[in-house]
Amino acid sequence: MLKFWCFFLLLHLLIQQLDANPGLKVRITQKGLDYGREMGMEILKQRIKEESFPDWSGQEKSGFGDVDYTISGLRVSTIEFPDASISLIPGIGIELSTQQAYAILNANWSIRTWLFKDSGRSTVSVSGVFITAVFTMSQDSTGHLSMSLDSCRMSIKGVEVQLNGKISWLYKFFTKYLEKPIHRNLDKHSCPNIRQGIQQIDAQLTTLQVPTQIDAFTQIDYSLVNFPGVFKSYIDLDLKGAIYPVGNWTDPSFVPAPFTFPDKSDSMLYLGISEYFFKYASLAYYTAGAFNITIVEELSSYFNVTTETFGSIIPEIAQCYVEVRPTLLNLMASAAPVVSLQTDTFSLEIPASMEVLAVLPDSTTQLMFTVNIIANTSVSLTIFEQKLIGSLCLNRFQLSLDDSSVGFFEVSLLENFLSYVLRNGVIPAANAKLKNGFPLPNLDHITLLRPVIKVNQGYLLISTDINYIL
Template identity: 80%
Template sequence: MRRIWCFFLLLHLLIEPLHANSGLKVRIMQKGLDYGKKIGLEILKQRLKEERFPDWRGQEKSGVGDVDYVLSGISIKTIEFPDASVSLIPGLGIKLSTQHAYVIFSANWSIRTWLFKDHGSCTVSVSGVFVTATFNMSQDSTCHPSISLASCQMSIGGVEVKLNGTISWLHKFFTKYLENPIYRSLDTNSCPNIRQGIQQIDSQLRMLQVPIQIDAFAQIDYCLVNSPEVFQSYIDLDLKGAIYPVRNWTDLAFVPAPFILPDKNDSMLYLGISEYFFQSASLAYYKAGAFNINIAEELSSYFNITTKTFGNIIPEVAQYYVEAHPARLNLMIAAAPVVSLQPDAFAVEICASMEVLAVLPDSTSQSMFTVDITASSSASLTVFEQKLIGSLCLNRFQLSLADSRVGFFEVSLLENFLSYVLQNGVIPAANVKLKNGFPLPSLDQVTLLRPVIKVNEGYLLISTDIDYKL
């Protein structure tokens, strides 16, 4: 039974002892639990049919003396759970129950008494299996998810053994000496085996890698900040959802604002991603220097930028540099871009400076001028291969002259050119980095199915079903 419990963690794994606001919320609906039950039972049946069980051997008392028995080569042929259900117990956890389950397995048998011995093959039918078990969900001291078995009950309607051997008139007499130990073993060991399986799963949960490296610049923390909250029709999981520069886990100076997921139930799973998540990402990439780029290199596939390029639009540059020299544009972000989420609008405000330099014949560079840039962009978001992927689009920008070697000039002369530079150099370069995406909480063989993204005030909502590949 261990694997069926293991699969019900499929949804739970998508997830400090004090209550804290989270940067990311996961809501698992009853629809998702029902899907988990369906897939979990299929996995369990497939695994049990492939498993090879150890021999059962023992001794029974009879009117003709002790009966030594052995069941070997046990192989499950049929197993069904016609009335299995999974439900939520508010404030506690998940309840799994199954009624009228049955299993048929084949085996080789042998019996030995002081009077005779016999062997052959047999078919064993176990019917009327009833199991009810509940398990608690919590978090451990390392903010990993934890699971424990709260209660377990099991009963068996009956066990029937059909023997095929060489002394047929004795078969009916001795079947009870095989049926009784099979019944006792199932009745005595099933719940302890479930508990042992849950303990093994809990040990595996403690080894989950909650910090996940995104790329060379940043890593994301999916640590639980609270114990999972169980309600009548859904489970809420609060994750830290913060992004840090690689090898720099300094606590952020800002905290996530609280937000509440909407009351919806048409999807299996809901992911709420707050401004805090995106703002921490912005700060992490800023600290890692990911936003500082050489624009001339980014534009080299389009055209070469020279002092003559600027001289054509700024007379002061043409007067200062009579001969054309290669030019280099260095973009430096002055502060981490500010992310703002409003209904149906994902906005990013950027403050930067751009230094334009001339590359002289001796390979040294000489600053021509520096402009300050304030830009506003919007982002479109998609989910692809379990990652949240963004794409920026420049809406507007303003320039001001910060420093000039060539003398004062009107920055309005630069606007059209820099608009082209930003649209064809800076924004595409940023979008290349954004294509790496932010990995969403997920498990192997699980994909998000038909995800829908909606931007709300203060957070992003992803509504999705899931698909598990057996």
């Protein structure tokens, strides 16, 4: 019976993991894959031209006896993939193919026969290169995206060697004995070289910072929660997208709701950010105490807030503090801000309390009163330097008196003053912190190009092209 319940529990946990909803979803479209193919081919051509190939020697049989040869210093001077294409195999991975690739290589050569021996430079033309490679994507044990080569086929239609030397007319007879080993070696090593390149890409993927620190308060988890989804015209990556207080990786009680992308393919990349992501952020920043501020410096450029300032609004304070004293305004979030994403509207409802204290001659403070505030703000979003940056705008707020050492008074007397404090002290201070932004998942050398942000019901959609800087 115990074994049965253990099995049932493990099965339940597995089903939960398989059904995990992402906080962030990334979609790479065919347009993005085509751009990736163009950039990838340029990078591949550049690396092939920079690569040094091993020397090799051998022996070929001829009607005139054995031909000993050595090929050294092989370098690629020209390589093109004029018809390269990339396509998706649903449920499997990515297929890269080309049928008419060609290359021109330069090399040193030497030949020894019973008749003569000589050496020099050669030009090797390789044409009709056919390559089909299938790459699969998966998820490793740490939540990183992983790539591997599933299959590879290659064939070469023709290899032509031109030997440069003093008796070139004689060399033409022997070129076929060099073409055969060059053809054989290219066929033998090309797919292993492609596999090695994919292994290098996979190694780079494992270095991506899945847990990433955002600022002094929070950290974010970009690990995959599901295996990559490969479909006919796009690839979907489901990321956890959870934000935690620094040093605390405990998940909250709520779970993300599923969301789906609209049927669009105009952009190379779509990034969906669920309402859950922002709820996680709200709770993490609240837990870390990021919303607690003392409003002094923020208002000092406008005016000095003193007991006289409040006494002109609330007569009870003027009676208690005849001598003018400086005041402190401590604003503290009383709960995590409530996040709401509706069509074309992103809003935050921020519950807080504000303590107003008088600073006494001995530098101690004395509480005058505490008010509860519920502020409703709208959020506008921009993307700058690969970060999502928010900016708050105060729409309205509600006040209620929580505690008072100067007696009861109508909080309506404070509405105009606190409106000024919120708009000119609190909101600018919050926006200054928000300028740090949330780092969006990205790879080195890739920048977002003309991103467009759209607020939908329950999630945020970023549509963007990308630019790879070589």
